[in-house]
Amino acid sequence: MSAALRSNFLRTQIQADLESGSVSTVVTRFPPEPNGYLHIGHAKSITVNFGLADQFGGRCHLRFDDTNPEKESQEFINSIQEDVRWLGYQWDGEVRYASSYFEQFFEWALHLIDASLAYVCDLSAEEARSYRGTLTEPGQDSPYRNRPIEVNRELFMQMRNGDFADGERVLRAKIDMASSNMNLRDPILYRIRHATHHQTGNQWPIYPTYDFAHGQEDAIEGVTHSICTLEFEDHRPLYDWFIEHLPVPHRPRQIEFARLNTSYTITSKRKLKQLVDENIVTGWDDPRMPTIAGLRRRGYPAAAIRHFCEEVGTSRSDGTVDVAMLESAVRDHLNQHAPRAMCVMQPLRLTLTNLAESLVLTVPNHPANPEFGSRELVMGSELYIDQADFREEANKQFKRLVLGKRVRLRGGLVIEGESCEKDADGNVVHVLARCVTSVPGTDPEDGVKPKGVIQWVSADEGLAATIRRYDRLFAVAEPSREEDALAALNAQSLEVIEGAMVEPGLSEAEPEQVFQFEREGYFVADRYDHTAEAPVFNLTIGLRDTWSATHG
RNA sequence: UGGGGCGUCGCCAAGUGGCAAGGCAGCGGGUUUUGAUCCCGCCAUUCGGAGGUUCGAAUCCUCCCGCCCCAGCCA
Numbered sequence: 001m002s003a004a005l006r007s008n009f010l011r012t013q014i015q016a017d018l019e020s021g022s023v024s025t026v027v028t029r030f031p032p033e034p035n036g037y038l039h040i041g042h043a044k045s046i047t048v049n050f051g052l053a054d055q056f057g058g059r060c061h062l063r064f065d066d067t068n069p070e071k072e073s074q075e076f077i078n079s080i081q082e083d084v085r086w087l088g089y090q091w092d093g094e095v096r097y098a099s100s101y102f103e104q105f106f107e108w109a110l111h112l113i114d115a116s117l118a119y120v121c122d123l124s125a126e127e128a129r130s131y132r133g134t135l136t137e138p139g140q141d142s143p144y145r146n147r148p149i150e151v152n153r154e155l156f157m158q159m160r161n162g163d164f165a166d167g168e169r170v171l172r173a174k175i176d177m178a179s180s181n182m183n184l185r186d187p188i189l190y191r192i193r194h195a196t197h198h199q200t201g202n203q204w205p206i207y208p209t210y211d212f213a214h215g216q217e218d219a220i221e222g223v224t225h226s227i228c229t230l231e232f233e234d235h236r237p238l239y240d241w242f243i244e245h246l247p248v249p250h251r252p253r254q255i256e257f258a259r260l261n262t263s264y265t266i267t268s269k270r271k272l273k274q275l276v277d278e279n280i281v282t283g284w285d286d287p288r289m290p291t292i293a294g295l296r297r298r299g300y301p302a303a304a305i306r307h308f309c310e311e312v313g314t315s316r317s318d319g320t321v322d323v324a325m326l327e328s329a330v331r332d333h334l335n336q337h338a339p340r341a342m343c344v345m346q347p348l349r350l351t352l353t354n355l356a357e358s359l360v361l362t363v364p365n366h367p368a369n370p371e372f373g374s375r376e377l378v379m380g381s382e383l384y385i386d387q388a389d390f391r392e393e394a395n396k397q398f399k400r401l402v403l404g405k406r407v408r409l410r411g412g413l414v415i416e417g418e419s420c421e422k423d424a425d426g427n428v429v430h431v432l433a434r435c436v437t438s439v440p441g442t443d444p445e446d447g448v449k450p451k452g453v454i455q456w457v458s459a460d461e462g463l464a465a466t467i468r469r470y471d472r473l474f475a476v477a478e479p480s481r482e483e484d485a486l487a488a489l490n491a492q493s494l495e496v497i498e499g500a501m502v503e504p505g506l507s508e509a510e511p512e513q514v515f516q517f518e519r520e521g522y523f524v525a526d527r528y529d530h531t532a533e534a535p536v537f538n539l540t541i542g543l544r545d546t547w548s549a550t551h552g
Numbered sequence: 553u554g555g556g557g558c559g560u561c562g563c564c565a566a567g568u569g570g571c572a573a574g575g576c577a578g579c580g581g582g583u584u585u586u587g588a589u590c591c592c593g594c595c596a597u598u599c600g601g602a603g604g605u606u607c608g609a610a611u612c613c614u615c616c617c618g619c620c621c622c623a624g625c626c627a
Contacts, residue, residue: 006566006574033627068626125625134623136554170625180555182623191625210627234556234622256557258620263563311575313565315558318620322563325576335589368589399587408585441585453585518586547587 005055008314010048010257014056014225023224026058030084030091031065031098031214034076034198036269037284037291038083040305040326044260047309049227050089061221062091066099067213069197077198079284083292087302098208098217099199105208105216106160108246109171109189113152117245118189119145120155121172128170131177132185138178139185145174159192162205166192173212175241183238187211215239218252226252229259230316260312261320264472265290266480280489281473285527287538288473288493298470299514299524299540300326304333320478330541334514334522339365339372342410342455343502343517343537345467347384349459352415354434355381361440363411375505379412379440382459384501389454390431392420397551399452406436406450410518413437414450455518462501465535467523469495507532514540 005011017023028049032042053060062084066072081095112118121144123131133139147155156171158164171190179185189212194205218226226239233256243251266272267290275281275289285293295305308329312321358380366372389400389407401407403417414437421430436444443449475490482488502517509515509525516522521542529536 008566035627065627071626128625129623132623134554138554139623167625182555185623188625193625209625214627230557231621232627258558311564315565317558319564322576325564328576340586367584367586410585450585452587455586516586516588519588543586543588545587551587
């Protein structure tokens, strides 16, 4: 990661910190709460945090911000680790957990109580809300605000001992109920939750809030740059307040950047969960999901996702990136890395009337890179071509097979349409054509060149395959702005094609291997459902198509 | 109408007083055994608006406009 990277305010700031000597080794962290699967927005945060550490020779921690056990689970902890690794990153040292610092947080809470900077408040949630005031009106001090230190200590110890019910009391910082920054109106440090925690079990009946935990986690770990999203900007004064008033071993600094929004997608964990729960998709890793697991199953290469995140840039201005940019990064990577193969989506029987005996063709696996090698394909007289590639008659725009016209079978001979047979409904079910060349790769001797090139599969050796053609999950550019995002779903986001035919070599495709099916797009062997006996390919992304858009 | 942010091409985004990078999208043209790729060219006299400072401003100052975030015992 030494190539010229575009400058952004984070890199500029860190460079300045390094040069001024205020920071010697850059330490960042990716701090997900294990309450859902990671999505494309997290991928951005991951590339920012790991990328910065990488660029400046520092380190990046993976730390689970597990302060709210009721919403978290081991399943998410596992999936998050897998996703980070799959994206190509390795965190420094062991996985870290906010929960492993709970005892320290508790001591620091006591420290604030002793300094008269925190107190136990008995107000109910509703009462606390009314005491908090509004955006334009100051709040009022809690009647419990001035309890003696010893009383606060005793009460807080009782909270820890589990003497109170959920919600009965909280520990709050004593800051300023009239602050124009709502976060400073005596924020809550601890709440009572008699819940089993996935890491600490039943050790704790009280849990620290995000605000009381995050900065201190950073301080404990020696994080130098605590990078988060814009909505936490208002929390920074509080973040700093804790760091100033607590005997922490290190002084981290919070810097905010604009989260990534991508058109035609949603990244709200709540809504993504709804898609899963209501079976609108098959799971968190459905290929249409914007989750890392979903993109992976869709065939999006990790390198393409990383490249996309870099191309998008990092700034402080809110915006929505056109998903076409992500798709472009995927195509760009796959064009270079995916071997070519042939697949006929809607098979149409084709008979070569004058082919005496089968030919064994040697076809390159990549048009521009010889290192991909080649494969042998048998071209007999019985083949399948795509229904869309044949018409009885057509204008000159149509560069495929037409009766009396010529087309080249990819990697093989040039043929000329002779006749066709139809079923009772008038559908063409069989095309007859004659070869007008006998040597693969040559042009017809009469000088009449083929109009184009089409893909084909041997009728004898071809393999039946299931093709799942995916499209955008949403029909509108900004579903998150819809009153009801689910009403904006794209009804055609999945089309399953059962009778497709692929070339025989694809029986050896490994799950997750991506191919370019020529003239169609990039397809990945499904991570879970693909087998040699019953091949299943997911459409990763179609080839760029500037023709059908303008020619219907 | 309290506080905090943000406004540079259709979408992202560099630029931090010296005369508007790049990517995506789009539009022309060329090459091509993928209507793909690749290649070439075009695409902001202008930086939300109006004033001001300066020899000179997207960059500094003033006012105005627009958008986003904050009133969880979520993160």
